[in-house]
Amino acid sequence: MSTPRFLELPPGVRRRDIPTELGTVAALWAVPTVGSCELQPALLVPGYTGSKEDFIAVLQTLAHAGRTVVAIDMPGQYESPGFGHADGYTLRGLGEAVTALTEALEHGPLHLLGHSFGGLVARETVLGGQAKLLSYAAMSSGPARVDGERAADARNLVTALGTDPTRERLAELWERNLDGPTRESGVPDEVYRFLRTRMLANDPAGLAGMGTEILSAPDRTAELAAVEIPKLVLYGENDTTWPPEVQATMAQRLSADRVVIPGAAHSPNVEAPETTAGALNEFWNRAEAPEREV
Template identity: 55%
Template sequence: MSTPRFLTLPPGVREQRIETPVGTFAALEALPVSGVPERCPALLVPGYTGSKEDFIAIFQTLAQAGRRVVAIDMRGQFETEGPDDPAAYTCAALGEDIDQIAAVVGDGEPVHLVGHSFGGLVTREAVIGGATKLASYTLMSSGPAGITGPREKACRLMLRELPEVGLAHLWTHRLEPEAIVAGVPDEIVDFLRRRLFANSPTGLVSMAEEVLNAPDRLADLREVGVPILVLYGEHDDGWSPLTQAEMAESLDADIVVVPGALHSPAVEAPETTAHALTRFWNHAEQHPAHPA
């Protein structure tokens, strides 16, 4: 496992492998540069076609608040291997993985769980299941059911084209040109290509179906006694800001709207996002819904 050259790891961040009873997961771990972690650890879960590197920009700020922070590649993502069985990539199956990873990261203590986009649909399965010992739960740029908006259209197009033309054609004729037009630097385009091709092909198809067709589970989530934060960019092009605001109200959750951000606040506004998470986590530890 190697971090791309341009993705320089901040001080206190290192590559890790998390061993669990259900497999080994590639991870990045951040620790305070000075002192020892004194607060509950955090586990960050990326979205569809994403990876642990999506959180690099917020690692150092989060860890310096006094906690261990871990981000993972889910099963079949980037540097975590996955099987060819489509059933391994349902939200329920991936949620069971999160249970196991959280148990290792927490080592018997509660964890702050964050799910970005599709990662939100996955992590809520672990939250609703009740096996994961939680200090808090954050839905970052995620929603109550299947994704909507422009990202829904892009996902449906990918799902249709993948079996027909293959990943190489999709990258060369659509995804790479889109990145270049958007002004993405060459070295990041190279990383995105290598990350995409490292994904499990079966996982890419199955996860796309899951993110498009996920059912609404807000009623189940409302029954969970854990502090919840809904955090999203003011210009989110996945689930609309209105949908996420209504979800937060339904869950009686805290809400943070990140100015200027779209669908990836941890990349687009890292300091604002990191400080919002730290503030929420600290408050959750001081005022737990269910004291340990």
């Protein structure tokens, strides 16, 4: 992962605040640098402890296909203001926030993608039935709560924040548990500074609430399968958050398209951006084809 690729905005991408009825959402807004937006837009929802920047490496390729692409921070993540209370950070509450954003965009029906925990949030948006959607894509997401080592990480974070999460506790958590491993991971200094700034900018109540949700999310695959829109399950062949076999079974239950990204793990958008963007554009183009033929 090169520092410029990860942090610098490519041509055609700009930061934008989007007002909605449930609050302002920080976004990266990508459009083609040549030609017009002839295709329907796409909305990208990040995972737990993630942000809109996780999609920087794919935004230009996705937009150059001829569509507007919007990557967001969910409420309480990084640069999006929080709800101001813990109740909003349920899957349902976050799904409603994404629905409100789709309405605020006023671009007609769009493609919705969620990465990791964002896939569970986007699923709630689909099941809510209010958003105008052309397709749903789950990237490195699963049918229900996370398990194994990633569950232990989320549980430790929620426990450390306590029942009354504060920014002071979040800062202590970073210094005690996260700063050393982040430095030792070998990321460039610029990326280290970004990861630290992003973590400390999160709403502590949001981190606690989202962490609780990712540890207890129910399996709603059967309900999602009943929604008649095109669906995609995309994941890296080396994913360990939701194992590949779990995601493959979910795709089968959904009668969804399935794409496995070679050499990638939990973040194919960062680890194999061109392959990932190509697969998404191909899926979105197929999903739009019936509408364009009418």
